[in-house]
Amino acid sequence: MKPLRVLSLVREGLIPPDDLEDYDEDNPPEWKMEYDVNSTLHNLGLDVHTLGVLNDLGPIRQSILEWKPHIAFMMLEEFHGVAHYDQAIVSYLELMRQPYTGCNPRGLLLTHDKALSKKILTYHRISTPRFTVFPVGKKVVPPKRMRYPVMVKSTTEDASFGISQKSIVTNDKALIERAEFVHANVKTDALAEEYIDGRELYVGVIGNKRLQAFPVWEMLFTNMPEDIARIATSRVKWNTKYQKKHGIDTQAAKDLSPKQLGDIQRLCKRVYRILNMSGYGRIDLRMRPDGEVFVIEANANPNLEYGEDFAESAEAAGFNYEHLIQRILNHGLRYDAAWQQ
Ligand SMILES: Nc1ncnc2c1ncn2[C@@H]1O[C@H](COP(=O)(O)OP(=O)(O)O)[C@@H](O)[C@H]1O
Numbered sequence: 617m618k619p620l621r622v623l624s625l626v627r628e629g630l631i632p633p634d635d636l637e638d639y640d641e642d643n644p645p646e647w648k649m650e651y652d653v654n655s656t657l658h659n660l661g662l663d664v665h666t667l668g669v670l671n672d673l674g675p676i677r678q679s680i681l682e683w684k685p686h687i688a689f690m691m692l693e694e695f696h697g698v699a700h701y702d703q704a705i706v707s708y709l710e711l712m713r714q715p716y717t718g719c720n721p722r723g724l725l726l727t728h729d730k731a732l733s734k735k736i737l738t739y740h741r742i743s744t745p746r747f748t749v750f751p752v753g754k755k756v757v758p759p760k761r762m763r764y765p766v767m768v769k770s771t772t773e774d775a776s777f778g779i780s781q782k783s784i785v786t787n788d789k790a791l792i793e794r795a796e797f798v799h800a801n802v803k804t805d806a807l808a809e810e811y812i813d814g815r816e817l818y819v820g821v822i823g824n825k826r827l828q829a830f831p832v833w834e835m836l837f838t839n840m841p842e843d844i845a846r847i848a849t850s851r852v853k854w855n856t857k858y859q860k861k862h863g864i865d866t867q868a869a870k871d872l873s874p875k876q877l878g879d880i881q882r883l884c885k886r887v888y889r890i891l892n893m894s895g896y897g898r899i900d901l902r903m904r905p906d907g908e909v910f911v912i913e914a915n916a917n918p919n920l921e922y923g924e925d926f927a928e929s930a931e932a933a934g935f936n937y938e939h940l941i942q943r944i945l946n947h948g949l950r951y952d953a954a955w956q957q
Pocket residue numbers: 745767769773774775776777779809810811812813816846847848849900902912913
């Protein structure tokens with residue numbers, strides 16, 4: 617049998633090299649996820665063609681028409697430099713009748729907008745921090761009865777862009793300053809939500825109709841000084857030196873009862889369904905000391921890098937990296953897009 621043809625879609629400039637010769641663990645290259653996925657696709661014996669895309673659909677169309685890939689492995693996280701245009705790319709793939717991995721257009725649309733997804737979750741009585749939105753271009757006027765502390769962040773950006781210790785504010789003046797900072801620097805609406813002091817949890821979910829949740833994963837801040845809030849700022853997420861210094865690491869959540877773990881996994885599968893996600897995703901949560909769990913956000917197409925939370929938690933559930941990538945391909949091949957019906 618001829619191997620499956622896989623069109624690997626990555627951002628221009630992130631086409632990975634064939635080997636990890638120059639890899640520096642303390643300074644990981646931007647294309648590490650693309651490398652891990654592509655090399656695994658090769659190891660699975662698949663026929664892989666990688667396309668770097670920046671702002672032109674032409675080459676995607678041409679590759680689809682000429683090479684007829686069985687599936688596109690969707691690793692494009694932006695188009696024209698805009699993160700939420702990944703939704704337009706998968707829409708385009710559907711218009712081309714091209715199966716692809718990861719989330720469908722509607723799920724991407726809903727999850728990229730944190731305010732919109734929180735409105736939908738609230739309708740379904742799922743616990744998420746109370747919030748208000750300050751639109752870009754409008755004067756920031758805090759509501760009269762704002763309960764502090766409050767977390768201020770972008771409604772649409774991800775990867776902790778614009779998130780630092782200063783994102784937690786305790787009065788109107790600081791709230792206005794931080795919302796204006798988001799407007800000026802992240803250039804999006806600002807979301808101000810109730811700050812949840814507690815544990816930081818992540819849950820990977822995989823599937824289209826029948827879902828599986830991976831073990832509840834926790835970010836630990838083992839050596840973080842007491843006066844620094846334990847939140848995933850951009851330094852915490854991306855600065856390896858900072859991570860080592862403050863003992864930041866992730867692992868299966870400990871000291872939770874089987875019931876608590878099961879409830880959290882069920883909650884995450886519900887969130888995944890309600891937000892119309894497919895393929896694979898990761899739900900971010902915070903758990904208060906009294907045990908109450910809040911959904912912070914849902915991530916469609918989370919980071920697939922080897923050793924990252926999603927892959928690590930899959931491994932804890934018994935799926936090694938190769939198996940995980942194979943499952944993601946299978947869910948993409950089986951996704952029942954409208955054009956197939
Ligand atoms: N309401 C909140 N309460 C406490 N911490 C929060 C809250 N919102 C966000 N955070 C912290 O900021 C991090 C990033 O926020 P998140 O909404 O997940 O944005 P991103 O899309 O950048 O991951 C979270 O992982 C968490 O540590």
